[in-house]
Amino acid sequence: QKEVEQNSGPLSVPEGAIASLNCTYSDRVSQSFFWYRQYSGKSPELIMSIYSNGDKEDGRFTAQLNKASQYVSLLIRDSQPSDSATYLCAAGRWVGGFKTIFGAGTRLFVKA
Amino acid sequence: DTGVSQDPRHKITKRGQNVTFRCDPISEHNRLYWYRQTLGQGPEFLTYFQNEAQLEKSRLLSDRFSAERPKGSFSTLEIQRTEQGDSAMYLCASSLAGLTTDTQYFGPGTRLTVL
Numbered sequence: 297q298k299e300v301e302q303n304s305g306p307l308s309v310p311e312g313a314i315a316s317l318n319c320t321y322s323d324r325v326s327q328s329f330f331w332y333r334q335y336s337g338k339s340p341e342l343i344m345s346i347y348s349n350g351d352k353e354d355g356r357f358t359a360q361l362n363k364a365s366q367y368v369s370l371l372i373r374d375s376q377p378s379d380s381a382t383y384l385c386a387a388g389r390w391v392g393g394f395k396t397i398f399g400a401g402t403r404l405f406v407k408a
Numbered sequence: 409d410t411g412v413s414q415d416p417r418h419k420i421t422k423r424g425q426n427v428t429f430r431c432d433p434i435s436e437h438n439r440l441y442w443y444r445q446t447l448g449q450g451p452e453f454l455t456y457f458q459n460e461a462q463l464e465k466s467r468l469l470s471d472r473f474s475a476e477r478p479k480g481s482f483s484t485l486e487i488q489r490t491e492q493g494d495s496a497m498y499l500c501a502s503s504l505a506g507l508t509t510d511t512q513y514f515g516p517g518t519r520l521t522v523l
Contacts (some may be wrong), residue, residue, distance in 0.1 A: 300450075304448075327509070328509050328510065328511075330511070330512075332514075338516070338517075339497075339499055339514040339515060339516050339517045340451065340499070340514045341514070342511065342512075342513060342514075345509070345511050347509065384450050384451075386450075388509070388510055392463075392464075393456070393458070393463045393464050394439070394456075394505060394510040395453065395464070396441075396453070396510065396512060397453070398443075398450030398451045398452075399450050400448065400449050400450045401448075401449075401450055
């Protein structure tokens with residue numbers, strides 16, 4: 297079992313729709329969770345971080361965390377073609393030093 | 409500025425050659441990470457520094473790999489006797505570490521191709 301699991305996709309949504317990206321993690325001591333966007337051939341770009349159970353909103357993005365279910369999600373409202381990218385989920389924990397584990401990413405296509 | 413910068417952006421080398429990559433973190437970020445990413449995978453942790461101290465190394469980091477951060481600022485990653493399996497994107501990230509959080513910002517990466 298991978299420590300951070302994501303559906304590889306691709307997830308295809310029409311422009312203007314809500315895209316829902318999901319992630320599960322196996323290590324219960326994980327404390328911090330991150331969503332990164334990565335365009336093809338580019339490096340990951342931080343979208344959001346979340347540390348507490350519940351929802352966190354930033355513009356068109358909402359991150360949701362449920363530690364009991366070990367589940368993190370990212371909702372993208374009013375999806376745009378420019379949102380087409382791979383979305384990486386990451387879980388961080390302090391184990392004698394901070395360690396961040398990344399999932400393999402979910403590819404999102406937003407159709408115009 | 410000021411984001412994380414990496415040099416070179418692309419490197420093509422022949423098997424058996426040594427290569428060295430440089431990373432300049434965001435100013436005043438005390439933590440610096442190296443990752444390797446291959447196609448279709450997320451970044452895999454290689455090593456990280458807190459200031460100039462190298463605190464952790466992944467088992468992925470064979471003895472052909474070495475990293476330094478001599479003055480707690482820029483870092484170098486050297487790969488000796490490169491192999492075709494070393495071909496990947498090498499990513500550097502930096503953070504201003506808190507007690508329980510560590511938000512990392514990535515550089516543009518160095519794409520290594522070993523022929």
